[in-house]
Amino acid sequence: MVEELLAAGIAAGIGIVVYLAGAARVVKQYERGLVFRFGRLRAGVRSPGFTLVVPVVDRLRKVNMQIVTLPVPAQEGITRDNVTVRVDAVVYFRVIDPANAIIEVEDYRFAVSQMAQTSLRSIIGKSDLDDLLSNREKLNQGLELMIDSPAVGWGVQIDRVEIKDVSLPETMKRSMARQAEADRERRARVINADAELQASRKLAEAAGVMADQPAALQLRLLQTVVAVAAEKNSTLVLPFPVELLRFLERATESQPAPRTGAQPQGPGAHPQGPEQAVGPKAVPAAPAPAAGQAHAPVHTPEPHAPEQAVGPKAPLRCANADPGLPRATSDDATGLPQPPPGPVTEPDPAPAPAPAPAAGTPSQAA
Structure with a gap:
């Protein structure tokens, strides 16, 4: 009898151990457990720690609650x-509702991955290249x-993307590199121009100070000579006195400016400025005719343009005229040549042409 009771106790203990071994479950701290009894989700979520389920009847499903890097x-x-x-991108997400993550979607990791890919392609098509880069x-x-x-x-929450x-x-990379190089060169030129502007202003101020204090200019000249002599070269520098340059400048300014236009010489010459315009130039008279010849009519010369300035009036002379014959002189008032005094003979009229022979009349022999 005792032996039977002992055997039954051992069998019961073994059965309890086997039951506990089949029913005991451990849920980790970062996990949550869902119990399905005959395929139906039971209410409540098993918290981390030790828990029991009915063997063969219940099935425990564990869900990771950590942040997943996808x-x-x-x-x-x-x-x-x-x-x-x-x-390419990376998605950080975690499960906030274990029941929905298991029931609503077959594989929430794969679902989130596919949704991230389609969303990434959509955001590329809606954005510009500058937005993607900056x-x-x-x-x-x-x-x-x-x-x-x-x-x-x-049941999934997206933390960040x-x-x-x-x-x-490669072609776009080269184009962007050229654009960046051109922009850097532009900024360098702007900086150099700004530096030149500031330097010119300082030099202008220094020039004003040296103009007020000549000794400062001499000191600057001596410093330049020292700087040039410090180098090992065979150049001989002879400083030129600045006072001598200033003396020459003052002498040049005090010298009167030369007059324009030559003044006529002689007792009867009238002074004439460059702005005075003189009447038309005198035209020399034609040679006087010999004795017994008729005088040719005198033609009045056309006046010259008003902008042509000529010298003072001079008596008209003919180089080929006989010294014994009277010479034509110019009138003081008009400046035109006048015929010599004496009787003026009219020229002989030209003979009239012979009448043409009438029609039918025989021509005379020569």
């Missing part, structure tokens, strides 16, 4: 300004909102 594969797309780029914070926030909207129903790298074509 890399998004590189996606190739065309930006709004028609530039082909490859962009305004990533705004793009990260927009991408986070696009992924978080459907993930809330899955970061764009890791933006790959550009």
Whole structure:
């Protein structure tokens, strides 16, 4: 009898140990447990620690509540300004509702990964290249909102999304490099021009001080000579006195300016300035005719242009005229040549032409 009781106790103990071994479960601190009895979710979530389930009847499903780092594969797309780029990102999320994460979606990790890829391609097409390169914070926030909207129903919360790298074509990289180089060169030129402007202002102030104090200019000249002599060269520097230059400058300023135009010489010459315009130039008279010849009519010369200035009036002379014959003189009032005094004979009239022979009349022999 005792032996039977002892055997039954041992069997019961073994059964209890086996039951406990099949029913005991341990939930870790970062996990939550869901119990399914005959495939139906039981109310309540098993907290971390030791818990028991009914063997064969219940099934415990553990859900990780830690933040998951999910890399998004590189996606190739065309930006709004028609530039082909490859962009990859990383998503940080965690489960906030274990029941929805297990029931509402088959694999919440895969679902979040696919949603991140489609959202990344969509955000590439809506953005410019400059935004992808310089305004990533705004793009990260927009991408986070696009992924978080459907993930809330899955019991998943998106903590943050970061764009890791933006790959550009080689041609675009070279173009951007040239643009950056041109911008740096422009800024360098602006800085050099500003420095030249400031230096010119300081030099102008220094020149004013040296003009007021001549001794300062001499000291500066001596410093220049010392600086040149300090180098090992064979150049001989002879300083030129500044006072001598100033003396020559004052002498040049005090010298009167030369008059323009030559003054006529002689007792009867009238002074004539460059601005006085004289009447028309005197035209020499034609040679006087010989005795018994008729005088040719005198033609009045045309006056010259008013802007032509000539010298004082002079008596008209003919180089080929006979000294014994009277000479033509010019009138003092008009400056035109006058015929010599004496009787003027009229020229012989030209003979009249012979009348033409009438028609039918025989011509006379020569």
